[in-house]
Ligand SMILES: Cc1ncc(C[n+]2csc(CCOP(=O)(O)OP(=O)(O)O)c2C)c(N)n1
């Protein structure tokens with residue numbers, strides 16, 4: 001077999017996953033894609049605020065999460081919510097995109113930290129968590145997902161430097177989707193790759209085809225095994241660069257046609273992670289058309305249920321202050337008081353969605 005540039009490819013190996021797990025990866029990717037389509041449509045109808053599309057990136061998000069143990073904690077950014085489908089997708093999550101903090105609670109049962117918007121700001125949290133787990137002697141790794149743009153932030157450098165120096169049980173997954181809003185990869189770094197940056201922190205970096213869920217699984221499994229049980233002389237952390245593409249706009253507030261060519265999107269769609277895994281599962285008799293239809297129906301139903309739950313949420317507006325600070329600064333307290341006062345005067349309904 002040849003790659004897209006005509007070079008021979010090594011024979012692919014199928015990771016050691018059960019048929020149920022392989023079909024599960026396919027199902028979770030399809031559900032994430034369906035959620036994405038519906039969320040964009042809801043935004044267009046004015047039913048949610050801004051939304052960041054994950055289409056094209058399901059393979060690296062779902063595939064990598066299947067490689068983890070239950071006790072491993074996930075830290076993710078606004079475009080990697082596909083990881084939630086591989087764990088336990090909280091129906092309330094969609095409420096976050098409607099502007100309700102209730103949709104962004106930490107998922108203690110599923111071991112997932114709240115979604116982060118500040119580019120790269122959650123990577124130090126992940127490393128701090130990993131160091132804490134190590135000091136306590138707890139099992140579990142921190143797995144931090146972030147975009148290529150994070151690698152230009154101080155937080156990325158500080159976090160990976162700490163991870164190396166303190167040998168933290170952490171796996172870093174850098175989703176290189178070609179763009180940070182309108183900044184292309186070649187303007188993001190002069191390095192040969194994002195994975196190459198690991199060398200500066202004393203541990204290994206690896207690039208993988210992020211459009212291939214099974215390859216994403218395989219490298220994450222190897223990184224997780226290393227972090228759990230490093231051989232003599234090896235550090236625990238790994239930086240994985242998943243090479244993939246964002247099919248859609250940066251968010252629903254962006255128009256990519258002003259900075260990139262749509263022909264590139266079509267080329268990347270030929271490597272679509274869902275189509276590729278579907279072809280493999282059909283070829284190897286693990287799925288048939290009937291099973292695919294049933295998975296599609298189940299994905300539709302699950303997403304419809306998520307939307308129903310999110311739209312029935314009526315959170316207290318005051319809740320937006322609840323989890324930002326343990327001890328709120330006086331200015332934040334003042335704003336909270338002002339809101340409470342306004343609710344007293346105008347009634348809570350004035351702050352609710354119609
Ligand atoms: C600290 C910080 N600076 C700037 C922004 C504005 N911003 C939001 S997304 C983004 C680009 C991030 O690109 P990348 O890390 O590649 O992630 P992607 O959106 O491609 O998934 C920027 C600059 C922000 N959210 N946080």
Ligand SMILES: [Mg+2]
Nearest residue numbers: 147148179180
């Ligand atoms: Mg990016």
